[in-house]
Amino acid sequence: MRIRPMRPDDVEAAERLTALAFEIERSEEHGARWCRQIAHVIDTDPGGCWVADADGETRIVGVAVSMRRDLLWLLTTYAVRPDQQGRGIGQALLDAAIGYGAGCLRGMLTSRPHHGALRRYRRAGFSLHPTMRLTGTVDRSTLPVVDGVRVGTAADLDLVDSVDRRVRGATHRLDNALLMELGTLLVCDLLTGSGYAYLTSWGVAPLAATNRAVAQRLLWEALARVEPGRAIDVRNLTSDQEWAVDVGLAAGLRLDHDAYLALRHMRPPEPYIPSVAFG
Numbered sequence: 001m002r003i004r005p006m007r008p009d010d011v012e013a014a015e016r017l018t019a020l021a022f023e024i025e026r027s028e029e030h031g032a033r034w035c036r037q038i039a040h041v042i043d044t045d046p047g048g049c050w051v052a053d054a055d056g057e058t059r060i061v062g063v064a065v066s067m068r069r070d071l072l073w074l075l076t077t078y079a080v081r082p083d084q085q086g087r088g089i090g091q092a093l094l095d096a097a098i099g100y101g102a103g104c105l106r107g108m109l110t111s112r113p114h115h116g117a118l119r120r121y122r123r124a125g126f127s128l129h130p131t132m133r134l135t136g137t138v139d140r141s142t143l144p145v146v147d148g149v150r151v152g153t154a155a156d157l158d159l160v161d162s163v164d165r166r167v168r169g170a171t172h173r174l175d176n177a178l179l180m181e182l183g184t185l186l187v188c189d190l191l192t193g194s195g196y197a198y199l200t201s202w203g204v205a206p207l208a209a210t211n212r213a214v215a216q217r218l219l220w221e222a223l224a225r226v227e228p229g230r231a232i233d234v235r236n237l238t239s240d241q242e243w244a245v246d247v248g249l250a251a252g253l254r255l256d257h258d259a260y261l262a263l264r265h266m267r268p269p270e271p272y273i274p275s276v277a278f279g
């Protein structure tokens with residue numbers, strides 16, 4: 001077994017491998033989106049993307065994809081093929097990815113509630129923050145009138161960067177073009193505060209604001225824009241995000257335990273909804 005840098009032609013195999021390891025079936029659209037996001041990270045952070053392949057074989061048995069955004073290190077995906085787990089491959093991959101983050105003080109990733117993964121993250125010094133998720137269809141009779149929120153354009157990305165720097169200490173500068181392609185950017189820029197949110201066909205994330213009132217406006221507006229009757233999923237909410245829990249419950253969404261937000265040398269940013277792929 002050897003650990004080597006991931007190449008663009010590994011992405012499809014990594015998609016299948018992660019679906020197997022996470023025990024999920026991605027739809028064709030979801031699989032294609034996943035591949036685009038990973039190809040994007042290979043492009044922006046070739047030194048952060050690693051695979052394990054069996055000697056003499058071309059197929060990969062493990063993958064770890066990470067990125068650096070300013071001084072924040074983020075892990076986008078991490079998995080070892082189920083029949084190869086427990087042999088040290090996951091540790092070697094995570095070491096390579098974390099090595100790429102050397103010099104970054106802080107780290108962030110969203111983790112599934114998988115014992116082996118949580119064990120690896122805790123041993124790497126991450127604090128594990130349990131998260132909640134809001135799911136269901138919005139009860140449209142609850143929607144308040146929201147003003148001050150509009151659809152954003154590339155001209156708003158300096159504002160997005162400022163909010164990101166203040167709230168999570170690192171921008172999504174390299175990711176905003178892709179995020180805008182995959183979803184709708186909403187922005188709110190008032191005298192009292194600013195913020196932004198990305199609404200996609202599967203959820204609302206990332207969302208950041210300089211205060212909770214602005215964050216709530218953005219979340220309400222995002223929920224109002226979901227096609228009536230279509231299910232929405234707002235994930236990765238630590239208990240710090242009660243402003244979001246309150247909006248979701250008021251909108252008739254269901255609250256459940258989700259997974260974990262793993263952070264190193266930082267508290268959960270707030271008000272903030274992290275995305276799985278880009279933190």
Ligand SMILES: CC(C)(COP(=O)(O)OP(=O)(O)OC[C@H]1O[C@@H](n2cnc3c(N)ncnc32)[C@H](O)[C@@H]1OP(=O)(O)O)[C@@H](O)C(=O)NCCC(=O)NCCS
Pocket residue numbers: 021022078079080081084085086087088089090091092110111112114116117118119120
């Ligand atoms: C999380 C995951 C990537 C870890 O990969 P892995 O290859 O099983 O991890 P490792 O083998 O390195 O570590 C497992 C244990 O085997 C031990 N081990 C290391 N070398 C070994 C060897 N040569 N022989 C046997 N065991 C070994 C490790 O020390 C570790 O034990 P520890 O926890 O006491 O340190 C993998 O379990 C996985 O894909 N899980 C499902 C997907 C998932 O949830 N991913 C995370 C999403 S956020």
